[in-house]
Amino acid sequence: MKRVAVLISGRGSNMQALVRHARGYQVVLVASDTPEAPGLRWAAEHGIATFSLPAPTVGKTAFEQAVLRELDHRNVQIVALAGYMRLLSPAFLAAVACPVLNIHPSLLPLYKGLNTHARAIAAGDTHAGCSVHRVTEELDGGQVLGQSRVPIAPGDTPDSLAARVLAAEHELYPRVLTELCMTSLERLRAAALALPGTQEGERDGLPTFAVADQPYAQFHARSDGRDEVRICNDGPGETWTAIPLGEDPDWTWIEDQVARSWELSAPAALLEAGGR
Ligand code: GRF
Numbered sequence: 001m002k003r004v005a006v007l008i009s010g011r012g013s014n015m016q017a018l019v020r021h022a023r024g025y026q027v028v029l030v031a032s033d034t035p036e037a038p039g040l041r042w043a044a045e046h047g048i049a050t051f052s053l054p055a056p057t058v059g060k061t062a063f064e065q066a067v068l069r070e071l072d073h074r075n076v077q078i079v080a081l082a083g084y085m086r087l088l089s090p091a092f093l094a095a096v097a098c099p100v101l102n103i104h105p106s107l108l109p110l111y112k113g114l115n116t117h118a119r120a121i122a123a124g125d126t127h128a129g130c131s132v133h134r135v136t137e138e139l140d141g142g143q144v145l146g147q148s149r150v151p152i153a154p155g156d157t158p159d160s161l162a163a164r165v166l167a168a169e170h171e172l173y174p175r176v177l178t179e180l181c182m183t184s185l186e187r188l189r190a191a192a193l194a195l196p197g198t199q200e201g202e203r204d205g206l207p208t209f210a211v212a213d214q215p216y217a218q219f220h221a222r223s224d225g226r227d228e229v230r231i232c233n234d235g236p237g238e239t240w241t242a243i244p245l246g247e248d249p250d251w252t253w254i255e256d257q258v259a260r261s262w263e264l265s266a267p268a269a270l271l272e273a274g275g276r
């Protein structure tokens with residue numbers, strides 16, 4: 001169970017979603033640069049440790065150093081920004097010893113910064129959305145870990161669109177955090193078992209996923225630590241193609257490969273049932 005700290009500046013509705021839908025992680029701290037942030041009260045009422053200092057009064061450096069001490073004290077393993085309205089300093093990001101994530105209300109790399117909904121409407125976009133990304137020194141610039149698309153309706157205002165995107169944020173953020181906390185095998189298993197007719201078994205001692213007795217994906221935990229997802233979709237010949245996972249696997253792409261492999265292996269009746 002990974003220990004998560006959430007940083008907020010205001011109402012904290014995303015923080016509440018992270019708490020309510022926690023799976024594979026636990027929110028152990030809610031911290032804020034704004035002592036009167038409504039989200040802090042909600043967290044305290046739900047038995048979660050809170051911490052706040054008025055950043056404008058104490059200064060950014062002192063505030064960040066105090067947060068670092070709190071993270072250390074509570075053995076925090078992931079930091080999730082949720083409506084935290086300040087840029088973290090390069091010194092903070094260098095010192096923090098764990099992943100830092102953020103949720104942003106646009107389909108990054110579109111519309112970094114503020115007023116995302118008004119900008120999407122003004123551009124005539126058909127879709128808006130939200131993104132969970134790793135935090136780097138660049139504003140809203142780190143690797144995107146997950147996105148949800150939300151249609152823009154005729155007559156939408158920035159407020160009506162924001163409300164629809166916010167509902168998508170509340171589903172996306174806990175899901176991405178849970179995925180980040182999974183092992184690679186758990187991640188593959190979740191992707192494969194979501195595809196109709198998939199059964200988990202073993203082939204050559206490796207966890208293997210098959211549809212209608214046709215194996216199409218497996219996991220190879222290698223002794224040198226360079227784990228692989230392997231896919232196979234050439235019928236009885238069973239030639240496996242390895243996808244090395246590396247340090248920061250692109251799971252969106254890997255899940256797509258697994259789904260394609262399923263599509264090439266599944267009988268027509270299951271394809272009609274729809275895989276993805
Ligand atoms: C959300 O739209 C989030 O994407 C953005 O700031 C807003 C925060 O809302 N970063 P809340 O405090 O989580 O309710």
